[in-house]
Amino acid sequence: MSYIKDVKVKFEELRNKKDVTILAIESSCDETAIAIVRNGREVLSNVISSQIEIHRRFGGVVPEVASRNHLLAISNLYEEALKEANITINQIDAIAVTYGAGLVGALLVGVNFAKGLAYSQNLPLIAVNHIHGHIASNYISHQKLEPPFVCLMVSGGHTALLKISDYTKQKLIGSTVDDAVGEAFDKVARVLGLSYPGGPEIDKLAKKGENIIKFTVSNALSKTYNFSFSGIKTAVINYVHNKEQKKENICKENVARSFEECVTDELCTKSLRATKASGYKKLVIAGGVGANSMLREKMTNLAKKENIEVYFPVLKYCTDNAAMIGSAAYYYIQKGLGRADLSLTARPTIDL
Numbered sequence: 188m189s190y191i192k193d194v195k196v197k198f199e200e201l202r203n204k205k206d207v208t209i210l211a212i213e214s215s216c217d218e219t220a221i222a223i224v225r226n227g228r229e230v231l232s233n234v235i236s237s238q239i240e241i242h243r244r245f246g247g248v249v250p251e252v253a254s255r256n257h258l259l260a261i262s263n264l265y266e267e268a269l270k271e272a273n274i275t276i277n278q279i280d281a282i283a284v285t286y287g288a289g290l291v292g293a294l295l296v297g298v299n300f301a302k303g304l305a306y307s308q309n310l311p312l313i314a315v316n317h318i319h320g321h322i323a324s325n326y327i328s329h330q331k332l333e334p335p336f337v338c339l340m341v342s343g344g345h346t347a348l349l350k351i352s353d354y355t356k357q358k359l360i361g362s363t364v365d366d367a368v369g370e371a372f373d374k375v376a377r378v379l380g381l382s383y384p385g386g387p388e389i390d391k392l393a394k395k396g397e398n399i400i401k402f403t404v405s406n407a408l409s410k411t412y413n414f415s416f417s418g419i420k421t422a423v424i425n426y427v428h429n430k431e432q433k434k435e436n437i438c439k440e441n442v443a444r445s446f447e448e449c450v451t452d453e454l455c456t457k458s459l460r461a462t463k464a465s466g467y468k469k470l471v472i473a474g475g476v477g478a479n480s481m482l483r484e485k486m487t488n489l490a491k492k493e494n495i496e497v498y499f500p501v502l503k504y505c506t507d508n509a510a511m512i513g514s515a516a517y518y519y520i521q522k523g524l525g526r527a528d529l530s531l532t533a534r535p536t537i538d539l
């Protein structure tokens with residue numbers, strides 16, 4: 188039988204198979220990652236090669252450099268992932284890969300590796316939306332968590348509120364009209380002279396600072412579920428430049444703390460309001476900024492008062508990884524979605 192016909196049958200069979208073991212690949216930005224996940228919840232292995240150190244000296248991700256380093260890392264990671272899971276490729280039921288959104292050259296490395304592997308092993312290929320992966324990071328973090336819930340998606344590329352009515356059904360109810368929140372963290376960190384990626388650096392510094400500088404977000408969107416972070420980002424940049432021009436000292440800790448308080452207040456207020464309006468009882472956070480300690484603490488306390496259950500991914504699954512892609516792929520398969528053929532290519536932007 189031809190590859191296409193053969194894997195179509197295999198893909199259909201997976202819906203009724205008791206145990207489904209997926210090898211998943213993620214290379215959308217600066218982490219090359221491969222994981223093996225069983226039945227959407229059990230992570231048998233999760234290996235990551237981070238390029239953070241490589242990009243740090245440039246102050247951000249350099250796309251060309253990212254693609255080359257994905258290429259260098261991916262084959263070894265594949266061997267490692269199988270070894271860590273203590274299984275062979277013959278025990279894998281499907282290959283999943285992030286095909287967007289992300290840096291196109293970086294995505295292409297993962298997509299082409301996945302296509303080669305799927306073809307050579309005669310396995311179904313599942314194309315996964317990176318954002319769906321971030322949402323699924325909560326299924327591998329909380330074994331009992333099930334939809335429906337409201338999801339606050341906060342990463343370097345996205346800021347959105349989504350109504351998740353089922354594993355593969357999501358409705359966008361709000362998003363950023365300009366910068367993603369992670370982007371704002373990274374740019375504020377940069378103006379403060381902190382290293383890349385800025386989010387974790389701001390997080391650390393803010394703990395030592397006081398909330399005494401008056402930064403605000405625009406209230407033009409206050410009645411909606413949309414966000415805007417470019418105003419506060421510019422306000423911080425202007426504050427720092429002003430101080431520098433006047434040769435005044437800048438207390439970086441206070442800047443970080445005041446910025447972080449304002450941004451996390453905005454994220455908490457809108458997500459809790461959206462959850463109450465949805466009638467759902469659960470709020471789930473996804474994406475790299477979900478690692479922020481002030482956001483985790485503030486949201487947990489405020490949600491308790493509203494009788495809303497709040498879930499954050501465990502820290503290792505907040506930022507990019509392949510285990511979350513393997514989990515999302517399992518739920519696609521259950522609904523007969525996501526099957527790709529060898530014409531699959533990378534998509535730099537993609538709808539939620």
Ligand code: KG4
Pocket residue numbers: 216341342343344345368369370372373384385386387390474475476477478479480505506507
């Ligand atoms: O989800 P992610 O790993 O990649 C994207 O899909 O974008 O998110 C990366 C973003 C970066 O902007 C990074 O600065 C931010 O998540 N981030 C944090 C923290 N850890 C990572 N932002 C605030 N506080 C943190 N602790």
Ligand code: ZN
Pocket residue numbers: 317321342343474475506507
């Ligand atoms: Zn991500």
